[in-house]
Amino acid sequence: MKFFLNYSAISKFDKDILWFVAQDIEHIKTLHKKTNSEIRINNITKSENKKNLYNFIEYTTWRKILKFINVRVETSRKIYGEKIIYIEHHKYLRTVIKNTHYIKNGENYFILKDNLEINTPFVIYLFQPVIKFLIIRHLKSQFKEDEIFRERLQLMKNKFGDLKEYIWLD
Amino acid sequence: MKKKYKLTKSIKDLPFREWINDKIEVYVFENNGKIKAVNGICPHYYGKIELDKRNEELKCNFHHMKICPKTLISNNKKFKKIEEFKIISNVPIVIEA
Numbered sequence: 001m002k003f004f005l006n007y008s009a010i011s012k013f014d015k016d017i018l019w020f021v022a023q024d025i026e027h028i029k030t031l032h033k034k035t036n037s038e039i040r041i042n043n044i045t046k047s048e049n050k051k052n053l054y055n056f057i058e059y060t061t062w063r064k065i066l067k068f069i070n071v072r073v074e075t076s077r078k079i080y081g082e083k084i085i086y087i088e089h090h091k092y093l094r095t096v097i098k099n100t101h102y103i104k105n106g107e108n109y110f111i112l113k114d115n116l117e118i119n120t121p122f123v124i125y126l127f128q129p130v131i132k133f134l135i136i137r138h139l140k141s142q143f144k145e146d147e148i149f150r151e152r153l154q155l156m157k158n159k160f161g162d163l164k165e166y167i168w169l170d
Numbered sequence: 171m172k173k174k175y176k177l178t179k180s181i182k183d184l185p186f187r188e189w190i191n192d193k194i195e196v197y198v199f200e201n202n203g204k205i206k207a208v209n210g211i212c213p214h215y216y217g218k219i220e221l222d223k224r225n226e227e228l229k230c231n232f233h234h235m236k237i238c239p240k241t242l243i244s245n246n247k248k249f250k251k252i253e254e255f256k257i258i259s260n261v262p263i264v265i266e267a
Contacts, residue, residue, distance in 0.1 A: 026233045149232055156216040159193060166215060169233055169246055 001125040005116040005132055009143045012109045013150040014157065016051070021146050021153070022084060022101055022112070023053045023077075026169055028061060031145050035138055037070060038062040041170060052079050053166055065134065095120040097135075114139060177263040181205070185221050194267050196255060199228075201239040207265045208242060209253035219252065228252075 011018055021027075029039045043058040058076045065071055074089040086099040096119045104111040118131065157163055175190045177198070185199035187210045197210030199221050208228075210219050217230035219237065228237040236245040242252050258264040 030230070030234050031232055152218065152232070153216055156211070164215075167248055169214060169235065169248070 001122055002117060002119050003125065003128050003132075005114075005118065005135060007114040007116070007136060007139050009112045009139075010106065010109050011112060011147065011150060013147075013154045015103060015105075015110055016163065017150050017153045017157065018103050018110055018112065019051065019082075020053075020163065020166070021150055022103070023079070024166070025053075025057060025059060025077075027149060031149055032142055034145075035064055035141055036061050037064055047079065050165070055079055093120065093124055095124060112143070172266045174258055175265055175267055177265065180262060181260060187218065187220070190265075190267060196265060196267070197228075198263060198265075199225075199239065201225075205257055205260060205263070206239070206242075207255040207257055207263070209255070213244075213249045213252060214246070 025039065025041065028036050039059055039061045041057065041059045043056075044054050045056040047053070047055045054077075056076065056078045058074070061073050061075065062070050063073050071090065071092050074091070076087050078085050083100055083102045086097075086101065088097040088099070090097065098117045098119070100113075100115045102113050104113055116135065118135075120131070124131070153163060173191075177188050177190070177196065179186045179188055179198070184205070185197065187195055187197045189195050195210040196207050197219055198205065198207045200206070208219065211217075212219050212230035212232070212235055214230060214233055214235050217232035217235070219228050219230055219235075221227070221239065222229050226239075228239050228242075229235065235249065237243065237252055242254055243250060244252065256266040258266055
């Protein structure tokens with residue numbers, strides 16, 4: 001059964017910085033260590049567009065839920081124009097979460113939009129409010145940590161000009 | 171051409187980071203009784219290089235770059251050694267960059 005969740009957050013940093021951080025996978029394990037313990041990239045299709053780190057990527061994360069539960073999540077991301085479509089497979093719950101992430105222009109800021117579609121068995125569907133609470137908490141936590149990263153990148157961009165090309169560590 | 175820079179922070183502030191000339195971010199720390207000054211900007215992607223909680227290794231707080239504080243060599247083959255600045259004097263701390 002499906003249910004939906006829309007989440008927005010406001011950021012004042014430059015759009016290219018927002019776009020980079022939204023795509024970056026390799027910061028998950030370090031910057032988001034509160035919510036993720038490990039990440040493994042399984043497959044990547046590089047992009048010819050310099051602004052994009054990839055066209056398509058598949059990876060596995062070991063996500064921390066309620067501090068003491070570690071669950072394996074299989075994720076794929078595909079970039080369509082200015083949108084990133086994430087598909088997360090939470091096999092332990094037989095649940096698939098599809099998230100469309102994009103950046104909307106505000107007046108002196110940008111709005112980071114996440115439109116989520118959660119497809120889950122009926123038994124889990126009954127716990128919709130709990131699942132929504134956990135997802136929002138996860139998104140809020142990551143947004144806060146991403147803002148620290150974006151602030152640093154903005155400082156570097158202001159001092160040195162454009163951001164340099166990203167080199168994958170692994 | 172290298173220049174000498176007197177840092178505003180001192181040994182009692184270790185470890186610390188400081189911008190000089192508005193373009194160089196120096197990270198100064200102690201390793202095995204020796205004071206070292208390195209480029210505090212991660213060569214990978216701009217993160218802050220700093221000692222971990224146990225003072226055992228230098229690491230970037232954004233991605234998983236790790237650097238040996240003794241040799242200054244990174245754990246990643248794509249990025250060999252971080253830049254070290256020569257310390258001319260400890261009190262006050264003067265470096266050459």
